[in-house]
Amino acid sequence: MRRLKVVDSLSLTWLGVLFLAAVILPLVIAFDTETMSSAQRLAGPSADYWLGGDNYGRDLLARALAGARVSLGIGFGSVAIAALIGVPLGMLAGYLRGAVDAVISFVVDVVLAFPGLVLALALASFLGASIQNVMIAIIVPMTPVFARLAKAQTMAVSGREYVEASQVIGTPTRSIVWRDVLPNILPPILAYAMVNVGTAILIEGGLSFLGMGVPPDQPSWGSMINQGRVFISEDPRLVAVPSVFMLLTILGLNLLGDRFLSGNDKAGVR
Amino acid sequence: MTARFVVLRLLRLVAVLLVVSALCFLSLNLLPGDPARAILGESGTPESVAALQQELGLDVPMGERYITWLGGILQGDFGRSYANRLPVADIILQRAPVTIELILLSQLIALAVAIPLATVAAVKRGTAVDRGISSLVFLAVSVPSFVLAFVLIWVFAIKLGLYPANGFIPISAGLGQNLGSLLLPSLALAAGPAALYQRVLRADLAETYGQEFMNVARAKGVSPLRMAVRHAFRPSLLGLTTSLGVVVGVLIGSSVIIENLFSLPGLGSILATSVSGRDYVVVQGVVLVAATAFVVINAVVDLVYGLIDPRLRKARVTRRAGAVPVA
Numbered sequence: 001m002r003r004l005k006v007v008d009s010l011s012l013t014w015l016g017v018l019f020l021a022a023v024i025l026p027l028v029i030a031f032d033t034e035t036m037s038s039a040q041r042l043a044g045p046s047a048d049y050w051l052g053g054d055n056y057g058r059d060l061l062a063r064a065l066a067g068a069r070v071s072l073g074i075g076f077g078s079v080a081i082a083a084l085i086g087v088p089l090g091m092l093a094g095y096l097r098g099a100v101d102a103v104i105s106f107v108v109d110v111v112l113a114f115p116g117l118v119l120a121l122a123l124a125s126f127l128g129a130s131i132q133n134v135m136i137a138i139i140v141p142m143t144p145v146f147a148r149l150a151k152a153q154t155m156a157v158s159g160r161e162y163v164e165a166s167q168v169i170g171t172p173t174r175s176i177v178w179r180d181v182l183p184n185i186l187p188p189i190l191a192y193a194m195v196n197v198g199t200a201i202l203i204e205g206g207l208s209f210l211g212m213g214v215p216p217d218q219p220s221w222g223s224m225i226n227q228g229r230v231f232i233s234e235d236p237r238l239v240a241v242p243s244v245f246m247l248l249t250i251l252g253l254n255l256l257g258d259r260f261l262s263g264n265d266k267a268g269v270r
Numbered sequence: 271m272t273a274r275f276v277v278l279r280l281l282r283l284v285a286v287l288l289v290v291s292a293l294c295f296l297s298l299n300l301l302p303g304d305p306a307r308a309i310l311g312e313s314g315t316p317e318s319v320a321a322l323q324q325e326l327g328l329d330v331p332m333g334e335r336y337i338t339w340l341g342g343i344l345q346g347d348f349g350r351s352y353a354n355r356l357p358v359a360d361i362i363l364q365r366a367p368v369t370i371e372l373i374l375l376s377q378l379i380a381l382a383v384a385i386p387l388a389t390v391a392a393v394k395r396g397t398a399v400d401r402g403i404s405s406l407v408f409l410a411v412s413v414p415s416f417v418l419a420f421v422l423i424w425v426f427a428i429k430l431g432l433y434p435a436n437g438f439i440p441i442s443a444g445l446g447q448n449l450g451s452l453l454l455p456s457l458a459l460a461a462g463p464a465a466l467y468q469r470v471l472r473a474d475l476a477e478t479y480g481q482e483f484m485n486v487a488r489a490k491g492v493s494p495l496r497m498a499v500r501h502a503f504r505p506s507l508l509g510l511t512t513s514l515g516v517v518v519g520v521l522i523g524s525s526v527i528i529e530n531l532f533s534l535p536g537l538g539s540i541l542a543t544s545v546s547g548r549d550y551v552v553v554q555g556v557v558l559v560a561a562t563a564f565v566v567i568n569a570v571v572d573l574v575y576g577l578i579d580p581r582l583r584k585a586r587v588t589r590r591a592g593a594v595p596v597a
Binding site (some may be wrong): 110117 | 286287293297411412414415423520521542550
């Protein structure tokens with residue numbers, strides 16, 4: 001579908017600015033996320049505190065940017081690990097079929113039997129709240145999703161003439177999978193990975209919102225929303241600021257993922 | 271869809287459920303140290319730890335314990351909560367109807383919104399209307415349910431004062447009031463699924479509209495409405511049906527947050543409470559029930575494909591490998 005290029009540029013700009021502010025900026029200046037000031041308590045935007053203060057009078061913008069660091073880090077990190085485990089498993093299942101496929105697919109079915117957030121919550125509860133455990137809680141339900149996608153894509157590609165040609169001239173299986181299959185299944189997987197970063201940020205937000213995610217001393221968007229919810233009638237800004245950050249980020253990732261996928265279709269891959 | 275296929279699916283279903291139950295059982299043993307001590311935490315005296323070890327049967331080998339535990343589950347014995355000593359099965363039975371009602375209501379809302387929007391977008395495909403709907407849908411698919419819930423609470427409960435921000439009115443107090451108390455939570459849950467359904471159905475409908483028999487219908491002078499309802503709809507249901515099963519999993523997950531947010535006495539809120547209160551036996555029971563329900567619903571959806579689209583009864587086409595949202 002035709003879509004305004006403006007939207008894609010806006011998505012890229014938002015994610016780029018967020019990345020710079022959350023990852024590069026802290027190298028130059030330190031965010032003050034902890035200083036409490038009674039004058040800034042529930043105060044509106046000002047020259048010092050651009051987005052105002054929270055219920056303890058802490059700088060809301062600094063906390064939202066520090067939250068971006070945590071949320072983006074967990075989002076990209078857990079999706080990268082899930083893809084690095086899931087995609088090779090899916091390719092093995094899709095290319096070799098037979099017993100290997102049966103075993104991998106069964107494991108995938110078992111993990112996907114648990115609703116994603118329920119599994120993440122249960123894992124977080126049994127493992128305890130820490131950034132590392134939140135990532136595990138996201139990676140476990142996400143890995144089989146990548147495996148399933150990679151398997152389907154591999155099966156579609158395996159029947160193509162160029163793969164058959166490779167098989168006929170006796171190319172070793174390893175290099176067929178590596179050189180012929182992987183490059184052709186990569187674009188849809190990357191597009192899907194982008195959307196999944198949004199999902200991972202959502203799960204992290206949900207877990208932190210329920211108090212089972214990132215420990216309270218490290219601000220994340222979910223924990224900020226959770227802290228602000230008591231003050232929703234008094235000052236909705238405390239919930240709105242981290243919510244808008246989260247929403248724009250997920251929206252941007254979804255739009256870029258979609259663009260990537262449809263741009264890919266147009267190239268005549270289908 | 272042969273009988274052999276159905277039997278194989280059922281066997282696979284049973285195998286998956288057995289492994290799922292084993293994982294739920296093992297989860298208690300995954301706790302650091304002794305499960306009894308972990309469950310009781312700081313408050314555990316040596317006597318209470320010993321009593322709990324007895325109750326969990328920790329002196330018996332693991333395999334034997336699993337069989338006993340599974341036998342208990344099959345007879346409706348899920349153990350007891352450590353927070354209030356109530357049987358977990360009673361807690362689940364008491365709370366499940368709230369969650370089921372919430373999920374059904376949000377599915378109904380999602381479908382009621384998605385089907386007309388998808389049809390309009392497919393008929394007007396490529397126009398400004400289609401693009402407008404698709405932008406809206408993109409926004410809806412990206413809003414976390416709890417963020418939408420806050421917007422709804424703020425607008426309807428705080429600014430307009432139309433609605434109590436939380437609380438649940440049981441069906442015994444009148445159906446209208448009961449549905450009213452579930453309206454905002456269902457709306458918050460419905461947005462994401464509605465967006466997913468719209469995208470899937472629009473794509474399938476657009477494909478159907480490009481086929482010969484639709485041109486024939488148009489040439490015969492069939493009205494646009496009749497074309498959409500009688501000709502295009504049924505052959506375009508495959509994607510929608512597939513995502514129906516997937517969405518149930520998303521809804522079960524999001525309902526944990528939404529029930530917690532609106533103080534609804536369902537399975538989701540007890541899961542959240544038990545997780546933060548370290549009431550592991552309740553967590554184990556609720557997770558097992560949620561996973562079982564999810565797996566069974568998906569198996570039913572799989573079987574329903576064949577009923578909707580006779581073309582699939584011969585060749586088994588799976589379209590589910592595509593976008594499977596996790597949460």
